Amino acid sequence: MTPSQVDARLVGNDPAGAYRLLTLHAPAVAGAAEPGQFVALAVGGPDSALLLRRSFALYTADPDQGLIGIVVAEHGAGTAWLVRAPVGTTLDVVGPLGRPFRLPSAPCPAVLVAGGYGSAPMFELGRRLRALGGAVHLVLGAAAAPRLFGLAEATDVADSVTVRTDDGSAGRRGLVTDGLGELIERTRARQVYACGPMAMLQAVAEVSAACGIPAQVAVEESMACGIGVCMTCVLPVVGADGRSRMVRSCAEGPVFDADRVRWKDVGTLPADVLGAEAMGWH
Amino acid sequence: MALTSTAVDLATVLAGVALPNPVLTASGCAAAGRELAPYLDPAELGAVVTKSVMLRARSGRATPRMAETPSGMLNSIGLQGPGIEAFLADDLPWLAARGARAVVSIAGGSVAEFAELAGRLAGAPGLALIEANISCPNVASRGQVFACDPAAAADVVAAVTAAADVPVLAKLSPDVTDIVSIARACVAAGAAGLSMVNTLLGMVIDTDSLRPVLAGITGGLSGPAIRPVAVRCVWQVHQALPEVPILGMGGIRSGRDALQFLLAGASAVSVGTAVFHDPSAPARVLRELRADLARLGFTRVSGVVGLAHRDGGR
Numbered sequence: 001m002t003p004s005q006v007d008a009r010l011v012g013n014d015p016a017g018a019y020r021l022l023t024l025h026a027p028a029v030a031g032a033a034e035p036g037q038f039v040a041l042a043v044g045g046p047d048s049a050l051l052l053r054r055s056f057a058l059y060t061a062d063p064d065q066g067l068i069g070i071v072v073a074e075h076g077a078g079t080a081w082l083v084r085a086p087v088g089t090t091l092d093v094v095g096p097l098g099r100p101f102r103l104p105s106a107p108c109p110a111v112l113v114a115g116g117y118g119s120a121p122m123f124e125l126g127r128r129l130r131a132l133g134g135a136v137h138l139v140l141g142a143a144a145a146p147r148l149f150g151l152a153e154a155t156d157v158a159d160s161v162t163v164r165t166d167d168g169s170a171g172r173r174g175l176v177t178d179g180l181g182e183l184i185e186r187t188r189a190r191q192v193y194a195c196g197p198m199a200m201l202q203a204v205a206e207v208s209a210a211c212g213i214p215a216q217v218a219v220e221e222s223m224a225c226g227i228g229v230c231m232t233c234v235l236p237v238v239g240a241d242g243r244s245r246m247v248r249s250c251a252e253g254p255v256f257d258a259d260r261v262r263w264k265d266v267g268t269l270p271a272d273v274l275g276a277e278a279m280g281w282h
Numbered sequence: 283m284a285l286t287s288t289a290v291d292l293a294t295v296l297a298g299v300a301l302p303n304p305v306l307t308a309s310g311c312a313a314a315g316r317e318l319a320p321y322l323d324p325a326e327l328g329a330v331v332t333k334s335v336m337l338r339a340r341s342g343r344a345t346p347r348m349a350e351t352p353s354g355m356l357n358s359i360g361l362q363g364p365g366i367e368a369f370l371a372d373d374l375p376w377l378a379a380r381g382a383r384a385v386v387s388i389a390g391g392s393v394a395e396f397a398e399l400a401g402r403l404a405g406a407p408g409l410a411l412i413e414a415n416i417s418c419p420n421v422a423s424r425g426q427v428f429a430c431d432p433a434a435a436a437d438v439v440a441a442v443t444a445a446a447d448v449p450v451l452a453k454l455s456p457d458v459t460d461i462v463s464i465a466r467a468c469v470a471a472g473a474a475g476l477s478m479v480n481t482l483l484g485m486v487i488d489t490d491s492l493r494p495v496l497a498g499i500t501g502g503l504s505g506p507a508i509r510p511v512a513v514r515c516v517w518q519v520h521q522a523l524p525e526v527p528i529l530g531m532g533g534i535r536s537g538r539d540a541l542q543f544l545l546a547g548a549s550a551v552s553v554g555t556a557v558f559h560d561p562s563a564p565a566r567v568l569r570e571l572r573a574d575l576a577r578l579g580f581t582r583v584s585g586v587v588g589l590a591h592r593d594g595g596r
Contacts, residue, residue: 002320003320004320005320005321005560005561005562042559042560048559049352049353049506050350051350051353051354051355051505051506051555051556051558051559052348052350052355052558052559053558053559092560094321094561221345222345222346222348224348224350224355224357224558225557225558225561227317227318227320227321227561228313228317229311229312229313229317229318229557229558229561230311230348230357230359230558231342231347231359231362232345232346232347232348232357232359233345234342234345234347234362235345245341246341246342246362251317266345267344267345267346267497268344269341269342269343269344273341274339274341275338275339275340275341275342275362275363275365276341278336278338278339278340278341279340279341279342279343279360
């Protein structure tokens with residue numbers, strides 16, 4: 001669906017553990033969004049000295065009420081402004097952006113893995129997968145209990161919920177990948193979906209590959225524009241033709257087939273990427 | 283006297299090319315126009331200035347490529363692009379089919395490459411002007427860009443002008459001691475106009491990792507933070523070379539920002555980094571500029587070009 005740029009009214013700004021859940025009235029965005037897509041928000045008001053948009057995966061998109069929800073973690077001046085924005089604030093929102101998670105053509109069991117507030121898109125995805133008739137098994141992980149997002153809602157969208165925290169403050173101590181292979185085997189899952197930090201996605205990709213099932217991952221690369229013009233959010237990805245390219249996570253992603261991403265090379269310029277040889281001489 | 287906005291004639295002439303209005307995109311900030319189509323009509327702008335294209339496909343640098351700075355940003359993309367062949371096959375026809383005018387930015391590693399690029403563009407549909415990017419800081423030689431040396435800049439401009447079938451703009455760097463001497467050299471070599479300015483070379487160090495933020499270590503600084511530098515450059519060159527057409531850019535975010543550049547001597551402006559903040563910024567700047575000109579009682583763009591240099595300000 002074509003994205004829109006809209007003035008969206010902030011209608012809710014609520015605590016959610018270590019995060020804030022922001023609810024915005026943005027009918028054009030809500031009516032077009034699919035799980036895995038994101039929105040890019042301008043921060044700081046019209047004369048802001050913070051020029052770059054902040055991108056957030058959509059947590060909810062309700063076309064009937066025209067509302068969208070995003071989960072915001074405060075970790076800089078831009079998100080600090082956002083989490084303190086009073087209800088009634090008008091926010092400049094662009095979206096929905098990026099390619100969503102692809103749903104299977106036939107019902108099948110799926111495992112959904114999320115780290116921190118990377119769980120945001122997983123709840124709507126879980127509902128859609130269950131509506132198709134497939135079982136959904138959700139794995140949520142975080143450093144500590146307050147950094148798990150959506151735990152209370154998890155059982156509503158999933159047939160089983162597994163929780164892991166680094167410090168053991170919720171669920172079992174450990175990583176989301178601990179026992180993931182066994183979960184995939186036991187549930188006869190045919191598809192893995194994941195969203196979270198890059199290191200977690202890489203680990204999930206490795207477990208999925210070892211189990212012989214595909215994984216779709218939504219990456220979190222830093223973006224300046226979110227709309228495909230700035231070329232800052234690139235990562236090395238293998239194309240259908242076997243060639244690796246530096247591709248934009250905002251436009252060609254954020255959802256990628258995990259086996260196409262060159263995880264070990266993210267943040268580098270591999271010599272065999274298309275056009276890498278042209279970098280040496282100029 | 284109250285003038286309606288329709289009373290302002292926004293048409294301008296840039297380096298001999300008639301444009302319906304003086305607001306363009308900026309190279310590297312609008313790709314080749316397609317990504318902005320959901321937010322504005324590229325045909326309604328003065329022209330779309332496309333991201334610098336090179337002869338061959340180019341990967342660009344490793345990440346991180348970007349750092350936000352006060353009222354600006356650093357970028358270290360490294361001219362990622364598909365190469366001239368794909369650009370001619372995919373990008374330029376898309377703009378032409380929508381009735382948009384294209385100012386094609388070209389970048390080469392040598393004089394010969396610049397000339398070959400200009401030759402490949404000859405006869406291309408929708409091509410209005412060529413912008414020779416002799417000042418991109420994100421190249422292997424960093425500060426040693428063509429635009430930092432009058433003779434090197436002139437060599438490129440002469441070769442591009444000879445090979446091109448449209449007027450050529452030379453894009454200048456503000457990172458020079460005397461921008462007027464570079465401007466003179468480019469004009470003497472055949473540049474029909476000047477694009478001013480490219481980014482300033484900058485750097486940010488991460489105080490947690492204790493290392494440079496950018497994988498490329500240094501990057502080009504853009505955004506409103508550099509606007510006063512850019513306005514100064516346009517002012518100095520227009521003062522020295524009042525007959526030379528200038529496409530002004532550097533931190534333009536509003537109609538009033540654009541008006542500053544026109545008053546300093548630019549015939550048209552490019553809206554660049556503001557697009558990252560607001561993808562419809564070029565169309566908005568155009569609306570605001572129209573309203574500002576009407577409010578000030580001007581009926582034509584040409585009436586304000588360079589006006590700040592003349593007596594009789596209010």
